[in-house]
Amino acid sequence: MSTVQPVILGEMPSLSKLYVNAAAQAARRRLLGTHDAADLPAAGHEVRDVTVDVANLTAYQHLVGETASDVLPAGFLHALAFPVAMSVMNRDDFPLPLLGMIHLRNTVEQRAPVLFTDVLDIAASVAHLRGHRAGTQIDVIAEVRLSGASLPCWRGVSTYLAKGVFLPGIDKPTAPVQRQDFTAPDPTGVWQLGVDTGRAYAAVSGDFNPIHLSALSAKALGMRRSIAHGMYLASRALADVGPVRGDSFTWDVAFDAPVFLPSRVALEINTAQDAAGSWKRSDFVAWHPRTGRRHFSGSVSGL
Structure with a gap:
């Protein structure tokens, strides 16, 4: 590089x-x-x-x-x-x-x-x-x-x-954290994620991190259950945006809370168009449908 x-x-x-x-x-x-x-x-x-x-x-x-x-x-x-x-x-x-x-x-x-x-x-x-x-x-x-x-x-x-790792010479931010309130909207889709979701993604990605594979291996690392890979969730949201995104785009995702498996995940995708009516941007957000806790959010924009 x-x-x-x-x-x-x-x-x-x-x-x-x-x-x-x-x-x-x-x-x-x-x-x-x-x-x-x-x-x-x-x-x-x-x-x-x-x-x-x-x-x-x-x-x-x-x-x-x-x-x-x-x-x-x-x-x-x-x-x-x-x-x-x-x-x-x-x-x-x-x-x-x-x-x-x-x-x-x-x-x-x-x-x-x-x-x-x-x-x-x-x-x-x-x-x-x-x-x-x-x-x-x-x-x-x-x-x-x-x-x-x-x-x-x-x-x-x-x-x-x-x-929990604080290195010498690296200052902690002093500005207060600005947290945006989140109210769950009406979903455009709901995913049903089985207990084997982590193992299935590991098989195609090669990422066999134990926190994703089973409740037993996740508990050994301090998690109460296995969690879905963040990039599996983000990649599935990108797929839901669909081919309208074209071949050149930016894709931004921020992760808020893990998805414990098995689980249901609600998703909303909003699409914006330019003045000519062509696709310009899609914003997405995913949350737990029962608690309303946000899991991740992001956007896909044309380059």
């Missing part, structure tokens, strides 16, 4: 190995107390000549409700780049603990369509280490380019929070 020196990896990192290493790293840090630096890695990671498995793409499209197409969905590209992003956060010089990170926000620019036949280069780095009232947050930046190209077709920025 342009702002860091890339380390070229020989193959796509294994998420299962990364999670095991993260657990070992967390144990070492608890023992040695190494949360004492606020410096980010000077290097990013890159994997070149990545190809897509068609069966996996088809399974992903079916799971999130995307129309069958030769074009890779934006959420699929996030999942494709996720192991590279995770490998940067798994470095010994990464200052925050990988396990327990909370996904706060995701912003994607889909600048051009990517076909399943394209050969891709995928790069990731971290930036903008900053304070949060509950800990420290950071941006993880991933880019997907056509092999050998200089500019990305897809760019994603994921913001994560290391709750």
Whole structure:
């Protein structure tokens, strides 16, 4: 990537190995107390000549409700780049603990369509280490380019929070948090999510984080039940916006509260048009239909 020196990896990192290493790293840090630096890695990671498995793409499209197409969905590209992003956060010089990170926000620019036949280069780095009232947050930046190209077709920025981790030299925000009141509107759709939703998304994304897989594995990490992957929920909302979004768009999602499985999720999508009557933007919000608690919200806008 342009702002860091890339380390070229020989193959796509294994998420299962990364999670095991993260657990070992967390144990070492608890023992040695190494949360004492606020410096980010000077290097990013890159994997070149990545190809897509068609069966996996088809399974992903079916799971999130995307129309069958030769074009890779934006959420699929996030999942494709996720192991590279995770490998940067798994470095010994990464200052925050990988396990327990909370996904706060995701912003994607889909600048051009990517076909399943394209050969891709995928790069990731971290930036903008900053304070949060509950800990420290950071941006993880991933880019997907056509092999050998200089500019990305897809760019994603994921913001994560290391709750309870306060690094020296990183100031906590002093301004009060402005919380917007939320009143649940009439839904345009309701999703019924089974207890196996996390395992189904893990099978197509490779993200086998234990908090998503079963009540037993989630309880071992302090959760009362397993929770749905945030990017599964966001990708399903994007699919519900539909092909009206075209091939180039920005996709922004903010996560408020986890979806415990099994669950029902209510969703509202509002679409705005320009003066000529063409699609301009779709806003979406999802909440628990019984309690009215908001799970996430976001928008899709044309570039």
